[in-house]
Amino acid sequence: MVCVVGAGPGLGLASARAFAAAGYDVALLGRREAALTELAARVDADGHGVDVGWAAVDVGDEAALAAAVGRIVEHTGRLDVLHHNVSLFRSGGILATSTADLLGDLAVGTASLLGAVRAALPALTAAGGSVVVTGGGAADRPMPGALTLGVQKAAVRNLLLAMAGELAEAGVHAATLTVRGTLAPGTPFDPRAVAARLLALAEQRHRPREEWTVLHELTGHEPDDTRTGDAVVEGGLGQPS
Template sequence: MSPDAGPAAGTSPPAPGRPVVCVVGAGPGLGLAAARAFARDGYDVALVGRSADTLERLAGEVEQAAPVDVGWAPVDVADPDALTAALQRFVAHTGRLDVLHHNVSVYRSGGVEDVTAEQLLADVAVGTASLLSAVRAVLPALADARGSVLVTGSGAADRPDAGALTLGVQKAGVRALLQALAPGLRERGVHAATLTVHGVLREGTAFDPARVAERLVGLAARRHDDPATWQPVHDLRAAGEDAA
């Protein structure tokens, strides 16, 4: 694959009727786990992230997990124009988009004496505002598909870390934004949900990325349910304490 060939580099148009998921903020942790889980569930996959080298490697790993088409585009998600253009090129290539998964955040170490207001705003542009840019870019396609917008949340929204000031702000903000968007999206037939992970992502634990990814696939399937049953906020906890 080569990004020079476009956001779906190295792929052919997906099979008719096969759903498409786009993972914004694809990385080697949950982003990869989610892409694999959706691929195994029969989705073609689009990956968006900052590093072309990383995306190319992740695309290869997803292709090994399931016989689906995988495309990718290196993008600065804090740039609304660049993100919009990349997502719209994906939709133009695939002809559809069924699930938009927003998996974006910035981890910046530092307390009150270390983090500036400018840095806070820059991180919020990445971890929070990019959700709005992404949804606006693909809303017509999601509405046509009766699709789903999924957001990876974090317990930092409720228990912010004084040593990573901006993370809790990003996560609280993106959850509030998703909740604010949900009624308008529902009117367009688009399901919206955020999954708050109340723990540290780590293999072999209750917060194994693979487990979180399967939960996301399950949430995506709820777009087929009665919209009256849709809920925007969901939780993943340890010891079988998952919320609905």
């Protein structure tokens, strides 16, 4: 079972389809029930014969997120992969962005990773699972006019790196993929291509622990063999190299 936290019609859907094609049952978490119902139907329509479920939740609400993850685990009996695919885009410069805006966006785009992992950890530990996170190039190349986006992406990358060692001790693999481009069909950043990389990273959990790596990039110039998830920039088991 894969749980996609922050499921939407772009990468969230592509990720769900990629994991479903690999035989994973799928759970979708997002804010709007109607949108999730439509996404689940589109995954079902691919005909892979997996179970697809969903739960509408505000991922910035830690208690609600924990309850949603708990219901999924209780219903399915297991959780193999947690895919955190959350960010909040807010247009605005210095004068248009308040400290409350920044903290609120961090609660959604960054703190939701901690909340989801805390809720999912017992099930992930039991399954020898994986946590994969969608990162973005704004983490170290901030986007002008969208102040909080880069802060979210830098913080979520740092948070996963900080958690990776403890997760590994629990037998849970962790990886983040920094996507250095704009998602668009027919480009190196086609959501389907990004989803394939995320699936490959999640599958690292089947390798020996000493081969687990945390920080990965998609630059758009990778050779074909990076589809195996081996395009590492730095970091193994939470320690920068």
